[in-house]
Amino acid sequence: MAPSAAFDxxxxxxxxxxxxxxxxxxxxxxxxYRRAAFGAAWPQLQRxxxxxxxxxLDRLLRPGAEAAAFNRQFDEYETPPGDDRSATExxxxxxxxxxxxxxxLLEKMTLFWHGHCAANNGKVESAPSLxxxxxxxxxxxxxxxxxxLAGLVxxxxxxxxxxxxxxxxxxxNPGFPRWxxxxxLGQASEQDIREAARAFSGWFVQLDQLRFIEREHxxxxxxxxxxxxxxxADDVARLVLAQPATAAMLVRKLYRWLISETAEPAAAxxxxxxxxxxxxxxxxxxxxxxxxxNLFFSPAAYRQRVKSPVEYALGMIQGLETSVATQPLxxxxxxxxxxxxxxxxxxxWSGGRDWLNPATVAGRLRLADALLRGGPYSExxxxxxxxxxxxxxxxxxxxxxxxxxxxxxxSAPDPRHAAYAAVAQPEFLLx
Amino acid sequence: xxxxxxFLKATAKAGxxxxxxxxxxxxxxxxxxxxPPGADQTILVVLQLSGGNDGLNxxxxxxxxxxxxxxxxxxxxxxxxxxxxxxxxxxxxxAGFARLFAGGQLAVVQGVGCAKSDRNHPGAMHMWHTAEPQxxxxxxxxxxxxxxxxxxxxxxxxxxxxxxAIPQPFASNAERVIVPSLRSPRDLVCPPAKAGSxxxxxxxxxxxxxxxxxxxxxxxxxxxLKAHAGDYPQYRLADELxxxxxxxxxxxxxxxxxxxxxxxxxxxxxxxxxxxGNHCSLLEQLSASIxxxxxxxxxxxxxxxxxxxxxxxxGRTLHENGRRGTGHGAAAPVxxxxxxxxxxxxxxxxxxADLDQDGQKVHxxxxxxxxELLDRWLGLDSREILGGAYAPVGMLxx
Numbered sequence: 001m002a003p004s005a006a007f008d009x010x011x012x013x014x015x016x017x018x019x020x021x022x023x024x025x026x027x028x029x030x031x032x033y034r035r036a037a038f039g040a041a042w043p044q045l046q047r048x049x050x051x052x053x054x055x056x057l058d059r060l061l062r063p064g065a066e067a068a069a070f071n072r073q074f075d076e077y078e079t080p081p082g083d084d085r086s087a088t089e090x091x092x093x094x095x096x097x098x099x100x101x102x103x104x105l106l107e108k109m110t111l112f113w114h115g116h117c118a119a120n121n122g123k124v125e126s127a128p129s130l131x132x133x134x135x136x137x138x139x140x141x142x143x144x145x146x147x148x149l150a151g152l153v154x155x156x157x158x159x160x161x162x163x164x165x166x167x168x169x170x171x172x173n174p175g176f177p178r179w180x181x182x183x184x185l186g187q188a189s190e191q192d193i194r195e196a197a198r199a200f201s202g203w204f205v206q207l208d209q210l211r212f213i214e215r216e217h218x219x220x221x222x223x224x225x226x227x228x229x230x231x232x233a234d235d236v237a238r239l240v241l242a243q244p245a246t247a248a249m250l251v252r253k254l255y256r257w258l259i260s261e262t263a264e265p266a267a268a269x270x271x272x273x274x275x276x277x278x279x280x281x282x283x284x285x286x287x288x289x290x291x292x293x294n295l296f297f298s299p300a301a302y303r304q305r306v307k308s309p310v311e312y313a314l315g316m317i318q319g320l321e322t323s324v325a326t327q328p329l330x331x332x333x334x335x336x337x338x339x340x341x342x343x344x345x346x347x348x349w350s351g352g353r354d355w356l357n358p359a360t361v362a363g364r365l366r367l368a369d370a371l372l373r374g375g376p377y378s379e380x381x382x383x384x385x386x387x388x389x390x391x392x393x394x395x396x397x398x399x400x401x402x403x404x405x406x407x408x409x410x411s412a413p414d415p416r417h418a419a420y421a422a423v424a425q426p427e428f429l430l431x
Numbered sequence: 432x433x434x435x436x437x438f439l440k441a442t443a444k445a446g447x448x449x450x451x452x453x454x455x456x457x458x459x460x461x462x463x464x465x466x467p468p469g470a471d472q473t474i475l476v477v478l479q480l481s482g483g484n485d486g487l488n489x490x491x492x493x494x495x496x497x498x499x500x501x502x503x504x505x506x507x508x509x510x511x512x513x514x515x516x517x518x519x520x521x522x523x524x525x526a527g528f529a530r531l532f533a534g535g536q537l538a539v540v541q542g543v544g545c546a547k548s549d550r551n552h553p554g555a556m557h558m559w560h561t562a563e564p565q566x567x568x569x570x571x572x573x574x575x576x577x578x579x580x581x582x583x584x585x586x587x588x589x590x591x592x593x594x595x596a597i598p599q600p601f602a603s604n605a606e607r608v609i610v611p612s613l614r615s616p617r618d619l620v621c622p623p624a625k626a627g628s629x630x631x632x633x634x635x636x637x638x639x640x641x642x643x644x645x646x647x648x649x650x651x652x653x654x655x656l657k658a659h660a661g662d663y664p665q666y667r668l669a670d671e672l673x674x675x676x677x678x679x680x681x682x683x684x685x686x687x688x689x690x691x692x693x694x695x696x697x698x699x700x701x702x703x704x705x706x707x708g709n710h711c712s713l714l715e716q717l718s719a720s721i722x723x724x725x726x727x728x729x730x731x732x733x734x735x736x737x738x739x740x741x742x743x744x745x746g747r748t749l750h751e752n753g754r755r756g757t758g759h760g761a762a763a764p765v766x767x768x769x770x771x772x773x774x775x776x777x778x779x780x781x782x783x784a785d786l787d788q789d790g791q792k793v794h795x796x797x798x799x800x801x802x803e804l805l806d807r808w809l810g811l812d813s814r815e816i817l818g819g820a821y822a823p824v825g826m827l828x829x
Contacts, residue, residue, distance in 0.1 A: 163568065175568055262634050304634060337609030345570040350607045353584035353637050358684070359592065359611035361645040362621035369622045408625060424624035426638035 009269050012295040016053055024052055028297055030404040034307075034431045035258055036060045036291055037104035039315030042390050042401055054292060060105050061288055067103035071138070074101075078131060087121040087130055088330060091340045094134065095326035095333075098310070099317055109141035109287065110134070111310065112257050113148065114340070115348030116183065119157040121341045126157070129208040130341055133157035145250065145281035146241055153180065153200075153233045156210040161346060165205040169216045172201040179346055180236060181225075184246040195222040199231040247278035251286065258290045260304035261352045305431040306355045309336035312364055315431075316371055316423055319401045321386060324377040332370075336363045356429060368423045372416050383415035394418035403427045472686060473808050474679055476672075476739040477574060479559075479600060479691040480717070481698025483552070484743035485710055486763030486791070489525070490539055490780070494518045497783040501750045505707055505757070515539070516776060524715040527722025528766070535774030536725065536734075538767040538826040540800060542781040544793035548745055550759040552697050555744035560602040562798050564818025573801055574689055575605030576816040577809060581686050582608045584637060587644040591687035592678070594671045597695030603687075610689075616656060616677045620649045644684075651681040661727035668692045669720035676727045679737065686809060692717060700743060704754035717741070721768055728770075735770035738808055738827065740800065748789040760790030765800055767826045777826055799824050 018024035029048040033040035037060060040048070048056040078085075078093045098107045119133045133155050140148035152158060153176070159165060164173035177196035181188035202217025203210060222231050225239050240246055251273045255265050277286050290296055307315065310333060317324055330340065337360055343349055374381040387394045394415040395407035402422040412418060422428065492498045493509040494517065512520030513529035521528050531537035545558045562573040571579070574591060581590035582605075593599045593612045603610045613619065626643035655677050663669040671690045678685055692713065693699035702709055721739060728734040746763030762781050781791035803823035805813035814820050 262632075304632075306634065306638070335612065344575075344604055345606055347606075353634070354582070354607045354609065356584070356587065356638060356641040357582075357609060358587060358589045358641060358644040358648050359613075359619055360609050361641045362619050362649060363611065365621040365624050365645065408627075410625075420622070421625075424622070426624075426627055426635060426642045429638040429642070430634060 006266060007269055007295060007300070009272050012269060013272060013289055013293045015292045016294045016297040018053065022297070024049070025404075026400060027302075027404040028053065029056070031297070031302055032056060032060070032291075033318075034311070034315065035296070035301075035305075037108065037318075038098055038311060039318040041318050041321050042397075044318075045401070053297065057288075057292055061284070061291070063103045067101070067106070070100070070102055071097075071106075075135070085127045087124075087127050087341050088327065090127050090131055090134070091330040092326040094340060095310070095314075095329055098314060099324070099326070105287070106138065106141055109283070110138045112254070113137040113141055115343065115351075116253070117152050117158060117179065118343040118346050118348040119155075119161045119341065120343060120346070123163065124157045124160045126160075126208045129157040129160065134341075140283075142284040142287065143282075145283055148283075149237045149241060150234060153237045154210060156205045156208055159203060159205045159210060164200070164203075167197075167201045167203045167216070169201045169218045172197040172218070175346075176200060177236060180240055183347070184240050184249050185225075185243055186245060186249060192224055195224045196231075196236045198222050199224065199236050200233045203233060241281065244274075244278060247281070248274045251277055254286060254290065256305075258287065259296055259301045261306070262304045263300065303427065303430040306352055307429055307431045308349065308351060308355060309333045309338040309360075309364070310340070311431055312336075312429065313367060313371070315428070316368060316402070319398075320371075320378075320381060320383075322378055322381055324371070328376045332363075332367050336360050336367070361429070364429070365424055369420060372419050372423075383419055387415050387418075395421070398422040472736070473810070474686055474688065474737045475804055475809055476675060476688045476690065476737060477602070478668075478721075478739060478741045479602070479689070479693070480700050480713075480741055480743040481556075481691060481693030481695055482700030482702075482743070483555075483698075483745045483747060483759055484700045484713075484763055485702065485706065485757055486746040486760075487749065488706075488710060489522055489714060490515075490541070490764045491520045491522060492518055492780055492783065493520050495783055497749070501783070503751060504755045505751055519776065519780060521718075522711070522714045524711050525718035527718040531722060531725060531768055532774060536768060536770060536772055537774055538772045539776050540765045540767060540795065540824055540826055541776065541778040542762045542791065542794040543742075543765045543778075543797050543800065544745060544762040544795075545797055546793050548761065550745055550761070550788075550790070552701070552744060552759075555759075557601065559742055559744055559797060560600060560604075562801055562817050564816075566818075569818075570604070571606050572600075572602035572604045573816055574603045574687055575608070575610065577687055577805060577811055578603065578605045578608040578610055580811045580816065581809070585640075587637070587641040588684050589648075590685070591689065592685050594674050594688055594690045595695075596667075597691060600689070600691065600695065603689050613674065613678075616652045616674055616681065616683075619645075619678070619683060620652055620656075621645055648681065648683050652677070652683065655681040661723065661730070663723040663727070664716075664719045666716040666720050668716050669723055672720050672724035673727070676724060676733075679728070679733055680731060702747075702756045703752065703758065704756040706756045721766075725768060738767060738769035738772060738804065740768075740804060741766040742797070742800075746791055749783055749786060749791070750789055758789070761787055762791040762793040762795075765797070767800075769827075771828045773826050773828050777824055795824060796821060800826065803827060 029045050074097050101107055114137060119130060121130060124130055136151045136155060162175035164176050167173055174193050174197040177200055178193050181192055198218040199222050202212050204213055219230055221228050227239055251270050371377050387397050390397055394413055395418045398419040399405055399407040399422045403425055408421050408425055491507050491512050493512060499506050509520055511523040514520045515532050528537055548555045560572045561569045578591035590608050591603060591610045593603050593610055596614055599612050624642050626639040661673055663673045675688045699713055725734060728737055742765055743763060746760040747757035748760045752758055778795055798817050799821045801817060802813040802821035805811045805816055807827050
């Protein structure tokens with residue numbers, strides 16, 4: 001990555017207020033909905049245009065009471081009577097939640113944390129356990145990172161993912177502590193990892209539940225990150241949070257998630273955000289600063305991310321104003337490289353330009369074509385009615401809806417062709 | 432007559448002389464003109480035999496009395512088998528392999544395995560999939576790491592693909608590269624998309640390059656699908672190898688193919704009872720499918736660019752178990768097929784008089800084969816992928 005041009009941090013993080021030189025327009029509304037949500041339907045874009053960026057962000061950041069009710073309802077849907085469910089169903093429910101939620105930013109951040117500490121059903125083999133993991137991520141996705149980390153080091157699905165279902169005093173597993181130290185500090189000494197593994201001793205996963213077996217816990221002193229004490233797993237998390245590198249690491253990772261993955265941000269640019277985040281680890285405040293900023297609405301951020309398969313598919317689906325079957329969608333996304341709850345490694349997906357190779361781009365175009373035909377995804381898709389409802393020629397409507405641009409040359413007036421021509425443009429691969 | 436490849440090269444040089452319709456997307460035309468990515472590059476095909484193939488009934492020590500004494504119902508007699516030395520013969524149903532062996536295009540590497548294998552399916556398979564690098568607990572497979580080394584987002588190549596209907600085995604799990612699972616070349620055929628050519632930034636240019644590469648692949652694959660599809664027997668493995676041959680012919684740029692015989696999971700090679708008929712059938716599928724694949728590639732002078740390697744998680748016990756089957760063993764032969772394979776027997780046949788819990792002893796670490804394929808065939812750095820240095824066994828011609 002090339003280092004970004006030097007931005008004045010004060011300007012960069014100040015609230016974006018449109019003016020004659022930087023007008024609020026459809027392109028920026030589309031940009032906001034791609035990053036803070038999973039794309040938008042035409043009415044949402046129109047309302048955003050009318051409300052302006054900051055008022056739209058009020059709604060995206062703090063959607064009101066209907067979001068809590070929605071999530072309670074989906075928690076119930078996800079939990080059928082008995083224990084008769086699979087990770088594939090859980091994946092389908094999650095996608096359904098992403099599509100329908102009144103608080104898409106919450107799901108977007110849940111996805112972010114899934115990639116940060118990635119439980120894998122290949123190891124967990126338990127939908128209830130993965131569901132608890134996912135609920136933990138969602139509960140703290142826009143909350144206090146300290147609480148999230150405390151929950152992660154007590155999560156059965158993660159212990160299983162790290163092949164650490166039995167942390168015996170004599171042979172504690174180094175995988176989980178290695179992640180904890182390396183994912184937040186960038187690097188860690190083998191000595192610190194070994195000592196941290198001793199702190200994790202005593203934790204066992206039995207029948208999908210995490211249990212502490214006192215006699216298997218190493219009660220001796222451990223020396224971790226320069227501190228000495230009879231530490232447990234929760235203490236290691238606390239020690240990690242006390243390191244300035246942790247806040248810096250998360251700010252950088254969120255910058256990549258919300259603003260740009262093409263330019264390495266200068267240390268001075270991130271410094272004020274790191275200082276604020278290190279104080280209370282308030283994720284919502286950090287996300288809010290980034291999303292409301294001048295930098296976020298500048299060319300330094302515009303289309304400077306590659307859409308993940310989830311963002312690509314949902315970006316299309318949101319515009320269609322109809323529901324889709326998320327079981328086949330989950331399979332299709334897995335084929336494009338993003339199998340939710342089954343990431344390639346515990347570090348999640350590398351993302352960025354790694355998303356795009358000739359096979360995955362061909363797969364995206366095939367998915368686009370199938371979604372717009374209705375295919376196995378939707379029986380009641382009616383593109384002609386959608387176009388008619390919004391009263392524009394199909395080519396113009398879909399180009400505005402999906403890429404906020406003029407129609408591609410040669411777009412046919414048939415609604416399905418017009419929609420496909422809009423999303424088949426390379427611009428639509430970018431967020 | 433010019434080969435197709437020479438023609439493509441000549442076309443690339445003469446590019447400036449051609450004129451194209453003004454409406455054709457510039458990037459797309461450029462990539463159609465230039466030699467497609469990987470058109471002259473070597474290709475590795477890895478074939479997993481799931482379940483633990485019985486090496487002793489594949490490469491048969493027909494002259495060894497211990498073999499006949501230990502296998503009263505499963506033993507194969509020399510008269511029907513295909514002799515490859517004065518001691519060894521290929522199974523009677525492996526006529527195709529015998530022809531490849533006679534033509535110097537099949538290397539039989541003997542006594543291969545993992546010394547530390549615990550002889551249970553998932554554990555042993557995991558060793559073959561990960562190559563057990565240091566530090567322990569890898570999250571990627573050896574083919575996945577090879578794909579990551581081959582990956583270059585700037586060229587929008589496709590380093591690797593799994594071909595088959597089972598869930599992708601762990602060997603191709605990569606940290607960065609998305610390795611597609613393909614059932615047919617049609618899975619890479621896509622509806623048209625315009626890559627566009629207005630000045631863009633690095634990311635948009637990358638998206639355009641990937642789009643035009645997908646389009647160019649798609650067009651070439653459709654052309655290959657219109658041509659003669661090769662003569663293959665009616666086996667699933669044969670279909671998968673045909674798919675691989677078509678993708679090679681289409682210059683899809685894929686350097687590593689991974690496929691499977693036996694059905695994944697514990698797999699069809701795991702014959703604890705009534706082994707005879709099932710194993711015969713699997714060996715016939717293996718031999719006839721690979722022979723057809725070799726013939727098909729030779730027809731387009733592509734066989735010199737391709738090496739196929741088989742592996743299985745372990746061999747089997749020498750003695751029958753009383754249910755006309757065999758138990759989990761240790762060492763087994765690995766087959767290496769290709770126009771530039773060093774045909775013949777490599778290494779000694781592990782003695783039947785000196786066994787390890789009734790299995791043949793391993794004298795060749797499986798990673799020596801991986802290392803030779805990675806370093807000498809794919810031109811990669813095997814030490815980085817395998818987490819250690821391993822001497823080649825000499826199964827490829829210089």
